[in-house]
Amino acid sequence: xxxxxxxxxxxxxxxxxxxxxxxxxxxxxxxxxxxxxxxxxxxxxxxxxxxxxxxxxxxxxxxxxxxxxxxxxxxxxxxxxxxxxxxxxxxxxxxxxxxxxxxxxxxxxxxxxxxxxxxxxxxxxxxxxxxxxxxxxxxxxxxxxxxxxxxxxxxxxxxxxxxxxxxxxxxxxxxxxxxxxxxxxxxxxxxxxxxxxxxxxxxxxxxxxxxxxxxxxxxxxxxxxxxxxxxxxxxxxxxxxxxxxxxxxxxxxxxxxxxxxxxxxxxxxxxxxxxxxxxxxxxxxxxxxxxxxxxxxxxxxxxxxxxxxxxxxxxxxxxxxxxxxxxxxxxxxxxxxxxxxxxxxxxxxxxxxxxxxxxxxxxxxxxxxxxxxxxxxxxxxxxxxxxx
Numbered sequence: 361x362x363x364x365x366x367x368x369x370x371x372x373x374x375x376x377x378x379x380x381x382x383x384x385x386x387x388x389x390x391x392x393x394x395x396x397x398x399x400x401x402x403x404x405x406x407x408x409x410x411x412x413x414x415x416x417x418x419x420x421x422x423x424x425x426x427x428x429x430x431x432x433x434x435x436x437x438x439x440x441x442x443x444x445x446x447x448x449x450x451x452x453x454x455x456x457x458x459x460x461x462x463x464x465x466x467x468x469x470x471x472x473x474x475x476x477x478x479x480x481x482x483x484x485x486x487x488x489x490x491x492x493x494x495x496x497x498x499x500x501x502x503x504x505x506x507x508x509x510x511x512x513x514x515x516x517x518x519x520x521x522x523x524x525x526x527x528x529x530x531x532x533x534x535x536x537x538x539x540x541x542x543x544x545x546x547x548x549x550x551x552x553x554x555x556x557x558x559x560x561x562x563x564x565x566x567x568x569x570x571x572x573x574x575x576x577x578x579x580x581x582x583x584x585x586x587x588x589x590x591x592x593x594x595x596x597x598x599x600x601x602x603x604x605x606x607x608x609x610x611x612x613x614x615x616x617x618x619x620x621x622x623x624x625x626x627x628x629x630x631x632x633x634x635x636x637x638x639x640x641x642x643x644x645x646x647x648x649x650x651x652x653x654x655x656x657x658x659x660x661x662x663x664x665x666x667x668x669x670x671x672x673x674x675x676x677x678x679x680x681x682x683x684x685x686x687x688x689x690x691x692x693x694x695x696x697x698x699x700x701x702x703x704x705x706x707x708x709x710x711x712x713x714x715x716x717x718x719x720x721x722x723x724x725x726x727x728x729x730x731x732x733x734x735x736x737x738x739x740x741x742x743x744x745x746x747x748x
Contacts, residue, residue: 362405362409366402366405366409372398415447419443470502489564490563490567524689528606532554532557535555539551540578547580556609559583562585565578584611586641589659590615590662597619603688606687613633634656639652646706647706653699658697660694661695663692674702674705
């Protein structure tokens with residue numbers, strides 16, 4: 361019925377939002393566009409309806425032949441699998457067709473290392489971030505191919521990080537650019553306060569545009585590193601107050617947090633950090649980070665990593681610990697006095713559960729297959745012995 365009478369079941373093939381968008385066109389153009397849209401979509405709908413009809417009909421016929429014992433079970437299963445493959449192949453090719461594939465050389469040209477990239481990659485520091493101001497920073501898909509970046513594009517960007525971009529980073533990028541131009545690219549003696557949030561995010565390298573379409577790398581010596589101990593922490597009542605306050609603090613010495621995280625300090629009284637206390641990153645990957653801390657007294661460590669509590673397991677010397685959110689987006693952790701190994705591992709409980717179910721199901725399938733195979737072999741042996 362869908363194939364024969366498509367318009368009987370659907371009064372319109374143009375959505376309300378599309379109709380609203382078309383109202384901006386001259387009235388004489390609207391009706392022809394609506395007619396074309398409707399004809400195209402009715403054609404697609406009808407073609408898919410006929411396609412579904414024939415797949416269901418062939419599948420039903422195959423099952424009927426099996427039930428009437430006109431074909432063996434193996435042939436029925438093979439026919440259904442082949443039919444499913446044909447169905448999936450046709451649909452998948454709509455989204456990933458031959459036209460979507462290009463020569464590897466064409467793709468590699470987009471990601472060729474520039475002299476600037478090569479110079480930055482010579483930096484032996486374990487982990488740092490790069491800010492590319494020679495392109496559209498927050499819609500850039502090339503720089504992240506070679507570096508860990510401040511910008512880049514992702515459709516599922518965290519709302520809090522977007523807030524940080526809108527409230528602080530966009531303004532600070534302008535200030536940093538002026539500082540680089542004014543100092544001739546040597547930032548050692550410039551005032552770093554106008555781009556303190558970028559420093560908090562460990563922005564060690566900046567890519568600047570140069571004449572002739574080229575780029576130049578600039579080292580930022582004010583980047584705060586992977587983690588540091590702070591002298592104090594302040595608590596505020598709201599997210600608005602928190603994001604405003606980080607622009608007023610010396611973030612190397614102070615942190616700001618929502619008051620709801622105060623219990624996670626577990627009684628720690630944050631006092632000025634001991635100058636001999638150190639914390640450094642030992643290992644880094646996308647799903648784990650390992651730090652070594654030498655705290656001369658109880659300290660509060662701030663980590664230049666985005667706070668996201670779901671799935672992250674934190675331990676100090678193998679014992680579970682709880683992190684809090686500071687500076688609107690970062691992680692913080694109370695560290696007791698002494699030498700410690702701090703680990704952040706992304707191990708969501710949901711993944712463990714689904715892995716257990718998946719591997720359990722696979723094991724059951726294998727055992728069932730082995731059982732059926734052994735049963736079939738045993739039956740053949742029994743029949744063979746009976747015949748003799």
